[in-house]
Amino acid sequence: MDSSAFLLRPSPLEPTNNNKDHRKKDNVFVNGDFVFDASLLKKQTRIPRQFLWPHGDLVFESRQELREPIIDLHGFICGDELATKHAADIIRSACTNHGFFQVVNHGVDKRLITAAHDHMEAFFKLPVSHKLKARKKPGSTWGYSGAHCERFSSKLPWKETFSFGYNNDGCGDNSAVLSYFLSVLGKDFEETGLVYQKYCEAMKELSLVIMELLAISLGIDRLHFRRFFQDSNSLMRCNYYPPCQEPSLTLGTGPHCDPTSLTILHQDQVGGLEVFAHNKWQAVRPRSDAFVVNIGDTFMALSNGRYKSCLHRAVVNRYKERRSLAFFVCPKEDKIVRPPVDLLNIVYRGEDHHQDDSSHERTRKYPDFTWSDFLDFTQKHYRADVTTLQSFTNWLLSTSNSSTAATSPNANNNPSSSSAAATAATN
């Protein structure tokens, strides 16, 4: 592995110039709106103030790499019992500790992964005006976004994203991804649409394999989560992180737990993903043959808090652009998210499962909710961060206990449908 990828991060003590006027002058505006134009911003020696993150989020204490066993899926896929037990043991330990693991021998064609990266590269290389044809519409989670500047006005992430939905239930039309590409980008993007359609199908397949292993690792009916997510309504996102001349002042993606259930991510060879594990931020060394998997808030709720939603972030660097492909597995919108009954009857002692009905493990940690409500919360009331699930739980309980309309739980982290209102709320 080329270790230089991890030597790019500057010292957190690097001197900075906080000349506010200078930062203001360099912002990129089109018709009065701030626009993330990477071709200009990547060269700017003073990044716009909207991209500055608080000191607490910018802790770069370690250049340490996360050292965790990688799960080989081959044995499980072939039905080997010993290999299955081994994989489930690693998953149980990873998910109770930090919610993160990697899988190899996953069966996804590497030519498909390469094609997905190549098409993403071509898309993000388009001029901003072209990408904006596919811009995210207010209230939608689909589309192109430059630094989320249409939603937020501070703590902007140093990235561009392109997101779209995938909801194949295994019976019926499977061309929604292709249709979306054709509708927002036109016929020139037919091949891109086909590649992502295939990529999403492969991710869905892989997610169901992982769901089965998660159920085995929790000691419940092995098909429980496979069935629950059979008709999942997932989100695919391409992330592009341009180089940044002040990488110690900003973040590509701020510290957060994914509100979704499971994330299957493929990162290129540059490096930048960090996971908070064993009480420190640790880098995830890129492996082209591996998918990074993390538990999200919704799975944490489904496991009654037994499995941790993984706290992670993406840092940027001065020299190299970086890309990643994230497939966020989500339940079908209106399905009730609640832990399986047999999970509530199991008490865990060490690595063994025991039936026992007299334990606090039976106590529900989160109220019932639907993914549709939780997604709404992250898009309308609260920017997903480290405490999304707890804030959502508190908000749900406060709305069900009160007859008056609930107020947004965190004004400083509060998205808004209009960027003018977002400016008012966040500055």
Ligand SMILES: C=C1C[C@]23C[C@H]1CC[C@H]2[C@]1(C)CCC[C@@](C)(C(=O)O)[C@H]1[C@@H]3C(=O)O
């Ligand atoms: C449902 C989602 C919200 C976000 C995209 C998916 C899953 C991860 C969420 C996100 C990446 C967490 C960090 C903040 C966020 C605003 C981002 O940086 O993109 C989040 C996504 C979002 O709200 O668009």
Ligand SMILES: O=C(O)CCC(=O)C(=O)O
């Ligand atoms: O790009 C990465 O490595 C992480 C992205 C991420 O965490 C996200 O999109 O939720």
Ligand SMILES: [Fe+2]
């Ligand atoms: Fe994430």
